[in-house]
Amino acid sequence: MDKFFRWLFGNQQQTQVQTQDMVNTAPLSEQQLQSIVSNHNPRIELQQLVASCGQSVGKQRELNEDSLLALTSTMAGNSGNLPFGLYIVADGMGGHQFGELASNAAIRCVASHVLRKFHPYLFNVKSDTIEESFQEIMQAAVGDAQRVIQKEAPGSGTTLTAALVVGQQITVAHVGDSRAYFIYPDGRIEPITRDHSLVKRLEELGHITPEEAANYPHRNVLYRALGQGEILEPDIFTVGFPQPGHLLLCSDGLWGVITENELARAVNEAPTLHRACQNLVNAANAAGGPDNISVVLVQLIG
Amino acid sequence: MGSVYRARDMHFPNVTKLVAVKEMINTAPDPLVRETIVQNFEREANLLATLHHASIPRIYDYFSIESRSYLVLEFIHGKDMEAIITESKSFLPEDQVLSWAIELCDVLDYLHKHRPDPIIFRDMKPSNVMINNNGDIMLIDFGIAKTFQSGIKGTMIGTEGYSPPEQYRGEATPSADIYAMGATIHHALTRRDPRLEPPFSFAERPMRRINPLVSAEMEAVVNMALEYNPESRFRTAADMKQALTTVARKTGALVRMASGPQTGPVNKSGIKPLWSFKCEDEIRGTPTIFQGTLYVGSYDNNLYALNAADGKFQWKYPTEGGVVSRPAIVDGNIFFGSEDNRLHVVSARSGKVVWTYYTDGPIRSSPRIAEGHIFIGSDDRFLHAINLNSGRTVWKFETPAPLRSTPFVANNMVYAGCESGDFYAVDFRGELKWRFHAKRAITSSPTGTDQALFFTSVDNTLYCLDPRNGWVIWRFRLGKASISSPCTVDDLVFTGASDGFIYAVETRSSKEVWRFRTEHQVNGSPIVYKDSLYCGSVDGNLYCLEYRTGRLRWKFGTEAAITGTPLAYDDIVYVGSTDHQVYALLA
Numbered sequence: 001m002d003k004f005f006r007w008l009f010g011n012q013q014q015t016q017v018q019t020q021d022m023v024n025t026a027p028l029s030e031q032q033l034q035s036i037v038s039n040h041n042p043r044i045e046l047q048q049l050v051a052s053c054g055q056s057v058g059k060q061r062e063l064n065e066d067s068l069l070a071l072t073s074t075m076a077g078n079s080g081n082l083p084f085g086l087y088i089v090a091d092g093m094g095g096h097q098f099g100e101l102a103s104n105a106a107i108r109c110v111a112s113h114v115l116r117k118f119h120p121y122l123f124n125v126k127s128d129t130i131e132e133s134f135q136e137i138m139q140a141a142v143g144d145a146q147r148v149i150q151k152e153a154p155g156s157g158t159t160l161t162a163a164l165v166v167g168q169q170i171t172v173a174h175v176g177d178s179r180a181y182f183i184y185p186d187g188r189i190e191p192i193t194r195d196h197s198l199v200k201r202l203e204e205l206g207h208i209t210p211e212e213a214a215n216y217p218h219r220n221v222l223y224r225a226l227g228q229g230e231i232l233e234p235d236i237f238t239v240g241f242p243q244p245g246h247l248l249l250c251s252d253g254l255w256g257v258i259t260e261n262e263l264a265r266a267v268n269e270a271p272t273l274h275r276a277c278q279n280l281v282n283a284a285n286a287a288g289g290p291d292n293i294s295v296v297l298v299q300l301i302g
Numbered sequence: 303m304g305s306v307y308r309a310r311d312m313h314f315p316n317v318t319k320l321v322a323v324k325e326m327i328n329t330a331p332d333p334l335v336r337e338t339i340v341q342n343f344e345r346e347a348n349l350l351a352t353l354h355h356a357s358i359p360r361i362y363d364y365f366s367i368e369s370r371s372y373l374v375l376e377f378i379h380g381k382d383m384e385a386i387i388t389e390s391k392s393f394l395p396e397d398q399v400l401s402w403a404i405e406l407c408d409v410l411d412y413l414h415k416h417r418p419d420p421i422i423f424r425d426m427k428p429s430n431v432m433i434n435n436n437g438d439i440m441l442i443d444f445g446i447a448k449t450f451q452s453g454i455k456g457t458m459i460g461t462e463g464y465s466p467p468e469q470y471r472g473e474a475t476p477s478a479d480i481y482a483m484g485a486t487i488h489h490a491l492t493r494r495d496p497r498l499e500p501p502f503s504f505a506e507r508p509m510r511r512i513n514p515l516v517s518a519e520m521e522a523v524v525n526m527a528l529e530y531n532p533e534s535r536f537r538t539a540a541d542m543k544q545a546l547t548t549v550a551r552k553t554g555a556l557v558r559m560a561s562g563p564q565t566g567p568v569n570k571s572g573i574k575p576l577w578s579f580k581c582e583d584e585i586r587g588t589p590t591i592f593q594g595t596l597y598v599g600s601y602d603n604n605l606y607a608l609n610a611a612d613g614k615f616q617w618k619y620p621t622e623g624g625v626v627s628r629p630a631i632v633d634g635n636i637f638f639g640s641e642d643n644r645l646h647v648v649s650a651r652s653g654k655v656v657w658t659y660y661t662d663g664p665i666r667s668s669p670r671i672a673e674g675h676i677f678i679g680s681d682d683r684f685l686h687a688i689n690l691n692s693g694r695t696v697w698k699f700e701t702p703a704p705l706r707s708t709p710f711v712a713n714n715m716v717y718a719g720c721e722s723g724d725f726y727a728v729d730f731r732g733e734l735k736w737r738f739h740a741k742r743a744i745t746s747s748p749t750g751t752d753q754a755l756f757f758t759s760v761d762n763t764l765y766c767l768d769p770r771n772g773w774v775i776w777r778f779r780l781g782k783a784s785i786s787s788p789c790t791v792d793d794l795v796f797t798g799a800s801d802g803f804i805y806a807v808e809t810r811s812s813k814e815v816w817r818f819r820t821e822h823q824v825n826g827s828p829i830v831y832k833d834s835l836y837c838g839s840v841d842g843n844l845y846c847l848e849y850r851t852g853r854l855r856w857k858f859g860t861e862a863a864i865t866g867t868p869l870a871y872d873d874i875v876y877v878g879s880t881d882h883q884v885y886a887l888l889a
Contacts, residue, residue, distance in 0.1 A: 133775055223500075231498060235811070236811060237811035
């Protein structure tokens with residue numbers, strides 16, 4: 001059988017090589033390119049999420065105080081298959097090893113709260129929807145994390161940017177200065193979160209210019225962080241998934257050293273999500289890597 | 303980090319002398335750092351022990367055991383100001399807050415005048431102010447605990463809410479305490495916790511806009527304390543105390559007047575309708591306009607056609623039941639339901655019947671016309687899909703209870719709520735795509751975009767659902783039940799509720815932007831036209847509000863409850879009232 005195949009195809013391969021040698025190469029026309037691209041993009045019948053992530057301790061820190069989570073699945077429900085994803089970036093802070101404890105606890109608490117709520121839908125077929133809303137689930141998850149961090153790592157704090165994707169809705173819970181962006185194929189990039197940092201606030205109020213902000217001595221001061229203060233009001237909102245486009249979550253180790261245009265270019269030019277994440281991490285390190293770097297990149301296809 | 307214990311001083315065994323013992327835990331791992339922390343603590347304790355002021359708790363003793371340090375303080379019977387603010391159901395009276403503020407300025411002045419170095423309190427906020435049983439204030443928590451916090455590397459966490467901008471740069475000056483003092487008064491009088499707001503955003507929340515009972519004088523003092531630049535604030539706490547005392551002197555006489563002219567340029571009798579038309583029974587429904595003619599149903603069983611410009615009667619079409627259904631118009635024909643169980647189709651020009659369609663119950667839902675079909679609910683517990691031309695049933699979708707909500711068509715689906723509390727998404731073939739269940743009836747008619755569906759329920763909730771699958775994106779708690787149908791403009795969704803409020807909620811974050819109180823239930827639905835929101839109330843008024851802020855522009859009083867939805871067209875607002883009249887007003 002093996003021989004038969006080799007006989008069948010071996011000959012063909014040889015002739016192919018020969019013709020390639022003889023043909024003068026020329027750049028493909030736009031049309032040809034399009035047809036190749038469309039052939040290579042398999043038709044995806046059901047909507048689904050694809051995600052990748054990257055992390056680095058950076059060039060100047062000894063510890064990694066960032067934590068991330070990227071979890072992708074689909075739910076079978078009464079309205080067909082539903083993409084489900086939970087993506088979180090948390091950047092811990094505080095002396096000793098409490099920073100990583102805090103960011104880790106944040107991820108753990110938020111993920112376990114959300115997954116407990118969705119457990120019956122992810123692992124069983126249920127026809128009814130959850131009574132609680134996405135925003136209430138995220139609010140409660142952040143509340144859980146706040147309590148646990150105050151108990152397990154008192155005095156520390158962490159940023160939290162968590163995106164719960166169900167269907168085409170992204171529900172974001174956000175505290176601190178990690179960021180979520182939408183990146184569109186035409187190169188546009190749109191931050192969808194607002195930093196809870198002193199410098200951003202001063203900039204919003206017009207007391208300092210964006211140029212001054214970039215060199216502000218207290219760029220790292222947050223006015224809201226998970227684990228800090230008796231009352232915590234996270235930003236919670238729901239937006240539609242960009243189609244076509246990417247959702248990018250990252251810590252300030254990335255956005256602090258790479259401009260938004262460079263972020264968009266790196267995402268749009270990379271052949272795969274994995275490569276995009278790796279390129280972003282490398283670029284941040286090449287720019288000095290002053291802080292821990294975390295990045296999560298998500299796409300909704302089909 | 304630490305706790306405060308209530309303790310009894312056993313040096314006085316025959317009486318009960320209570321003291322507060324504050325415990326602070328030294329967590330620094332480095333022995334040298336630990337020692338420094340303990341030394342700092344003892345130095346501060348010694349400093350505090352030398353202070354004598356009625357508003358500063360006395361210090362009896364301090365000691366350290368292993369990694370813990372203790373401070374023994376005067377025990378204060380009372381409550382902290384934050385608890386008082388949170389627990390009170392309404393705004394604290396200005397007089398009350400004013401007298402506390404004067405006492406606080408007094409103690410700040412005492413601290414700032416301390417020699418050789420002024421003492422900066424650094425952490426003025428309601429939770430650090432105790433009100434004792436005599437109603438006097440006590441300043442607690444002198445920030446000694448701060449020396450116990452471990453050094454923080456990299457990203458830091460700043461103080462929240464009450465601190466001035468320069469404190470983030472590490473400067474602690476008397477002027478910083480004055481800013482925090484202003485922030486504390488602001489919080490006490492507005493009940494808006496600055497820790498929940500972006501920093502330095504007090505100017506965006508003027509006190510009198512939130513609490514109209516605050517005097518202009520008081521607002522002026524607080525604004526000055528909250529100036530962004532330290533140079534623009536009161537120079538000293540004594541200056542601020544002086545200003546507050548002046549306010550007290552003035553408002554003592556002016557309290558009533560200050561709260562009087564707060565209602566703004568509202569002139570109830572000043573609004574005159576362009577025209578009004580009276581029919582023989584209540585108008586509970588909503589009018590429709592088409593080619594200069596206004597069509598409106600009445601509980602006198604008729605559908606009226608009126609000239610939209612002057613209100614002149616053109617014709618009426620009699621049914622055998624009340625008409626609450628809002629007419630829909632396609633191809634010169636008017637479609638509307640009646641409590642005589644029928645969907646009536648009437649020529650818009652002549653008022654003559656074209657055809658009728660029977661259901662097995664009164665129709666209170668309004669027809670929605672899309673894709674060559676009429677979709678309408680009936681009390682016969684069916685959602686009917688009727689062929690627009692032939693008037694024949696295409697399909698009927700059965701529900702467990704009457705269907706009074708008006709169907710909404712988007713994304714190739716028909717959405718409708720039901721009195722059973724169920725909400726349905728049905729495709730154009732009449733097949734159920736998904737179902738959502740609220741705790742009580744959904745009489746409200748859904749509206750929305752391809753991203754979100756909005757409707758209210760008698761279960762006191764405004765819902766936002768994903769139109770594709772029925773998952774709940776958010777729920778917004780209303781004060782009471784609602785049958786009002788929401789409307790959306792920009793990033794806001796508006797609705798009424800039977801608690802008498804009209805609400806504006808952000809569609810992305812479900813945050814309340816404003817609420818406006820009417821004098822009775824709001825069962826009708828709001829509409830937005832240009833930059834105004836129009837909504838009727840059972841109190842008989844049609845309200846015109848600035849839709850971004852909820853500020854009242856004008857209101858127009860009718861003689862009975864308004865339960866329908868107004869209609870705005872060509873700068874004219876039309877509204878029906880249960881006083882039997884339909885009014886046309888300049889928008």
